[in-house]
Amino acid sequence: MAQLIDGRALARGLDEETRIGVAERLGRGHEAPGLAVVLVGEDPASEVYVAHKIRACARVGITSYEHRLPENTPQDALLTLIARLNIDPTVHGILVQVPLPRHIDAGVILGSIDPAKDVDGFHPVNVGRLSTGTGGLVPCTPLGVMKLLDTVIDDLTGLNAVVIGKSNIVGKPIAMLLLEREATVTVTHIETRGLPEIARQADIIVAAAGSPRLVKGFWVKEGAVLIDVGITRVPNGAGGEHLVGDIAFNEVQHAKAVTPVPGGVGPMTIACLLSNTLKAARNAEEAHHA
Numbered sequence: 030m031a032q033l034i035d036g037r038a039l040a041r042g043l044d045e046e047t048r049i050g051v052a053e054r055l056g057r058g059h060e061a062p063g064l065a066v067v068l069v070g071e072d073p074a075s076e077v078y079v080a081h082k083i084r085a086c087a088r089v090g091i092t093s094y095e096h097r098l099p100e101n102t103p104q105d106a107l108l109t110l111i112a113r114l115n116i117d118p119t120v121h122g123i124l125v126q127v128p129l130p131r132h133i134d135a136g137v138i139l140g141s142i143d144p145a146k147d148v149d150g151f152h153p154v155n156v157g158r159l160s161t162g163t164g165g166l167v168p169c170t171p172l173g174v175m176k177l178l179d180t181v182i183d184d185l186t187g188l189n190a191v192v193i194g195k196s197n198i199v200g201k202p203i204a205m206l207l208l209e210r211e212a213t214v215t216v217t218h219i220e221t222r223g224l225p226e227i228a229r230q231a232d233i234i235v236a237a238a239g240s241p242r243l244v245k246g247f248w249v250k251e252g253a254v255l256i257d258v259g260i261t262r263v264p265n266g267a268g269g270e271h272l273v274g275d276i277a278f279n280e281v282q283h284a285k286a287v288t289p290v291p292g293g294v295g296p297m298t299i300a301c302l303l304s305n306t307l308k309a310a311r312n313a314e315e316a317h318h319a
C-alpha cells in the first residue's frame with residue numbers, strides 16, 4: 030500500500046512557521062508583511078484560489094491587498110497598477126493570478142513586477158537565479174513539491190526523476206530544483222514518445238501535464254515516489270464534479286508514496302506563497318539596513 034503524503038498537514042506546519050516569523054517581525058517593531066493579490070476577470074477556479082490565498086494571509090498575520098479588475102482591463106492599466114505596487118513600501122509581495130485574459134501579454138505583465146516583490150518567482154530575473162542556483166524567490170508549486178518530496182526521501186542524489194509537463198510555472202522550475210539536488214532529471218511532456226517506458230525508469234515522477242489520470246499503474250516502478258500536480262475538475266456522474274489528478278491514483282498502490290488530489294500539492298502552493306511573502310519582507314528589511 031503506497032504511503033499517502035499529506036499536503037494539508039505539511040502546509041499547516043509551514044503556515045505555523047510563517048505565523049511565528051510574522052509575529053517575531055511585529056515584535057521587533059516592523060509592520061506586517063503585505064501581499065498584493067491581483068485578479069483580472071472572473072475565471073471561477075482563479076476566484077477560488079485567490080479567496081484561499083486571502084484567507085490564508087489572514088491566518089498567519091500577513092496583510093493582503095486585493096485588486097480585482099474587470100475582464101476587459103487594458104494591459105496598460107494593469108501595468109500602471111503594478112508600477113504603483115512596485116514602489117509601495119507596505120507591499121512586500123505582488124502576485125498576479127494566472128491565467129490572464131487573452132488580450133493581455135502575461136510575459137509583459139509578469140516581467141513588470143519588481144523581482145524583489147515577485148513572490149510567485151515568475152520574473153525572468155528569478156527564473157535565471159533559479160536556473161543558476163543563485164537564490165531568489167522560487168515559484169510556489171515547485172517549492173511545495175520539493176518540500177513534499179523531502180518528507181519521504183532523504184537524499185535525491187543520483188535518483189532518476191521524470192517530470193511530465195514543461196510549463197514555465199511548474200515543469201521547468203521543478204526540473205531546476207531537482208537538478209540542484211543532484212537528481213538525474215528527464216523533462217517530458219504530452220508529446221514525448223515512449224512516455225510509459227521513460228516513466229517506468231523513474232524513482233520519482235512529478236506529473237504536471239494537466240491531463241487527468243495520464244500516469245497509469247504500469248507506468249510506475251515498484252517503490253517509486255509520485256507527486257501529482259494536476260488538478261482537473263471532471264463530472265462525477267451525479268450532476269456535480271470532482272477533482273482528479275494526473276496520476277491514476279487507484280492503480281499506483283505499488284508505489285512507495287503518492288500525493289493525493291485534492292490535499293497534496295495544492296495546499297503547499299498556498300503555504301509556500303505565504304512563506305515567500307515573509308521572505309520578501311525580510312529581504313526588504315535587510316536591503317534597507319545594508
Ligand SMILES: Nc1nc2c(c(=O)[nH]1)N[C@@H](CN(C=O)c1ccc(C(=O)N[C@@H](CCC(=O)O)C(=O)O)cc1)CN2
Nearest residue numbers: 078124125126127128149169170291292293295296298
Ligand atoms: N499567480 C499564480 N497563478 C497560479 C498559480 C500560482 O502559483 N501563482 N498556480 C495555479 C493555481 N493555484 C494558485 O494560484 C492553486 C491551485 C490549487 C490550489 C489548491 O489548494 N487546490 C486544492 C483544491 C482546491 C479546489 O480547487 O477546490 C487541493 O489541491 O487540495 C491552490 C492554489 C494557477 N495559477
